[in-house]
Amino acid sequence: MAQVSIGSLSDFPEGTPTFAEADGTRLCIVRVGDKVHAICDDCPHAEASLSEGDFLADDMAVECPLHGSAFNLESGDPDAPPATEAVQVFNVTVDGDTVLVEV
Amino acid sequence: MPIALIVGGGMAGRAAAVTLRRVGYQGEVVLVGDESTPPYDRPPLSKSVIVGTADLDKVIKQTLETYAEDGIELRLGVAVTAADADAKTATLSDGSEIAWDALVIATGCAPREVPIPGLDKPGVFRITRIDEALAIQEVLASGPKRLAIIGGGFIGMEAAAAAVAHGHTATVIEAAPEPMARPLGLTVAERVLQWATDRGVEVLAGVGVEEVLGDDRASGVKLASGDIIDADLVICAIGQVPRLGLAQLLGCAEEAGGVQVDASMQTSVAGVYAVGDIAAFPSKWADEDRIRIEHAAVAIGHGQTAAEHIATGEGLFEDLPSFWSDQGDITLNMVGVARPDDEIIWRGDQDLPACTAFYLREGKLRAAMSVGDMKTLRGVRKLFAAGVSPTAEQLADPDVDLAALAAAG
Numbered sequence: 231m232a233q234v235s236i237g238s239l240s241d242f243p244e245g246t247p248t249f250a251e252a253d254g255t256r257l258c259i260v261r262v263g264d265k266v267h268a269i270c271d272d273c274p275h276a277e278a279s280l281s282e283g284d285f286l287a288d289d290m291a292v293e294c295p296l297h298g299s300a301f302n303l304e305s306g307d308p309d310a311p312p313a314t315e316a317v318q319v320f321n322v323t324v325d326g327d328t329v330l331v332e333v
Numbered sequence: 334m335p336i337a338l339i340v341g342g343g344m345a346g347r348a349a350a351v352t353l354r355r356v357g358y359q360g361e362v363v364l365v366g367d368e369s370t371p372p373y374d375r376p377p378l379s380k381s382v383i384v385g386t387a388d389l390d391k392v393i394k395q396t397l398e399t400y401a402e403d404g405i406e407l408r409l410g411v412a413v414t415a416a417d418a419d420a421k422t423a424t425l426s427d428g429s430e431i432a433w434d435a436l437v438i439a440t441g442c443a444p445r446e447v448p449i450p451g452l453d454k455p456g457v458f459r460i461t462r463i464d465e466a467l468a469i470q471e472v473l474a475s476g477p478k479r480l481a482i483i484g485g486g487f488i489g490m491e492a493a494a495a496a497v498a499h500g501h502t503a504t505v506i507e508a509a510p511e512p513m514a515r516p517l518g519l520t521v522a523e524r525v526l527q528w529a530t531d532r533g534v535e536v537l538a539g540v541g542v543e544e545v546l547g548d549d550r551a552s553g554v555k556l557a558s559g560d561i562i563d564a565d566l567v568i569c570a571i572g573q574v575p576r577l578g579l580a581q582l583l584g585c586a587e588e589a590g591g592v593q594v595d596a597s598m599q600t601s602v603a604g605v606y607a608v609g610d611i612a613a614f615p616s617k618w619a620d621e622d623r624i625r626i627e628h629a630a631v632a633i634g635h636g637q638t639a640a641e642h643i644a645t646g647e648g649l650f651e652d653l654p655s656f657w658s659d660q661g662d663i664t665l666n667m668v669g670v671a672r673p674d675d676e677i678i679w680r681g682d683q684d685l686p687a688c689t690a691f692y693l694r695e696g697k698l699r700a701a702m703s704v705g706d707m708k709t710l711r712g713v714r715k716l717f718a719a720g721v722s723p724t725a726e727q728l729a730d731p732d733v734d735l736a737a738l739a740a741a742g
Contacts, residue, residue: 274391275374276659277381284707296664297657298707311630312376312657314348315394 233323233330242266242329247292249281255333257320258292260285260303267303268320268331275299275313335360337643338423338431340413340579341439342366344375344629345609347394348636349437350405358644362405363431365423367412370463371395376629378466379491379570380659384499385470392463418583418602435643437606438580438592439636442573442627449483449569451545456552457567460488472566477501481554481564483542485512487658489570490525493534494661503534504562506554510539517667520677521690521702528663528685537562573627575611589613591625596649598639606643608635618653618699618717619670628656653717666710669700669717678728680709689713691728698722715739 234252242248242261249271250257256271258281269292271281278296286293291300291309299313306316321332337353337360339346350364350372366372373393381387400407408425415424422432444459451457458469472478478501482489485507493503505512513522530536541557545567553563580592585600585607587593592607594600594614600607609632613623634652641648655668663685671692681688687705691698691713698717703710712735716723719739727733 276377277386277388284711286711293707293711295707296659298655298666298710310652311633311655314351314633 231332234333236268236329236331238327239266239324239329240327245285245287247281247283247285249279250331252320252331252333255320255331257281257331257333258283259322259329260292262287262290262303264324266322266324266329268322269301269303269306270318270320272317273297273299273301273313274308274315274317280317335434336432337362337435337437337640338433339364339437339439340423341437341441341609342368342370342372342407342409343439343441343609343632344372345441345632345636346437346439347372348633349439349606349608349640350400350636351403352637352640353644354403354405356641356644358640360434363408364400364405365408365411365413365425365431367410367426368462368464369410371397371400371407371409373463374629375461376657376659378463379460379488380495382463382466383460383469383473383492384495385474386499413579416579416582418605421604433604435604435606436583437598437608437636437639437643438583438585438600438611439608439632440576440579440611442610443576444569445572445574447569447571449542449544451547451551452569454545454547454551454567456547456550456565457545457569459569460492461573469566469568473499473501478565479563480504480566480568481506481562482568482570483554484570484572485509485536485538486570486572487513487516489568490529490534491658491660492568492570493536494529494532494659494663497533498661504564505529505534505536506540506542506556506562507536507538508541512536512538515673516671517665517702518671518673518675518677518690518692524683524690525660525663525665529660532661573610575625577611580605580607580611587613588623589621589625593623596638596651597642598635598650599642606639608632608639614650616654616670617651620694624654624670626654626656628654630655630657653714663704665702665704666707667700667702668710668713669698671700671702675699676725678725680729680731681706691725693725693728696722696725698728709735712736712739 591613675692692700
């Protein structure tokens, strides 16, 4: 496990899933207020990039743009099929303005 | 210790097994499948698997070892040859016998048999199992090929679109005059067909296949019109039929061409559940008493529901039916239960990259098919959940926020 910087807070617009890479790990980043969430960018179901999907604020989830399973940012669990597996959730710390992801 | 026996290693069967463990079922979980591969996702077969872009570790979701670690015993490459509902036992093709406390029948469908001469020739493929899809992949991997695809349903159209997107040529031959008109309705099917032909898929509709040509190996097909379509390989995708043998052995009541179940997925025989393609289930989203749906998301939901019911005595399948079809770079997402004669209202200009078709019956929203517009589809889900049916004008107007209409009630 290493803390890897993926940029500064301003790189991640509020409520907008954004792609980032940390030591080769593909991530979907969502900033909600002061908190930054990181999940694996690859949908566990099919070949889709979750950072191209929409953030669903009511569900604290990112919706896969391909088939619509929505993944909770805290648990990684999908809300409904077709996905049945959770996405990996990564720990994020914000140090000053720097966003660090534990990968 | 009680035993939950699952027969069928498809998506519904796997969902049942995995869910039994997830919800804390205390008994043994045994899954019997007649294929030698552990349960896998079937939708990619007609898409990424045949063209070799699939991540097979993702398609075949777990290994025998990880199933064992999860407390799920897989018995692969064997079929159930006999079963006794009173004794609650099943006999397998390897001669062994398993007693069960709960039985989940998830036997899915078998390819439909059609009397077209020559379908047994080498170079003719079905696309229902992973070994078949990988055999197609092997042929396509050696360079551009000409595919003749018999059947213009979703599987045939998906395979054609995937092949064309990877430099092959594909001719789809559909006996019905309008491919995909039954699941999508005529006007929507026409749009989807147009997108496919725009991408280079050749579609011949309203003509049957008389025979598969070729001496040692398929070299093409001869149509009822007399025309000959030359091909390097022939894919037969003319549909499937539910595999009801085990349910019939047990005396389960049938309906709608499948096994009658209640909302907990239980059949008429106590302790026996039926899930996935074979299940004729009640749905508040349909007009009929029971419907069958042969799509992955529904199959998974069925398996999950049966498992919850076995483990906890609770659990009802109430999901809004949904399915998708990836056709090359186009993904159709559909929710609800559509009928071919539903009234169609479009949102958007009926074209790519984003549009939605709404299906209305007696003025009420019944289903929606969307391309490139998950937001609208999410609004539709919320409308269904809230029991709100907007007017045709509201549906057609892209400025009307469907989720807000649902929230307003």
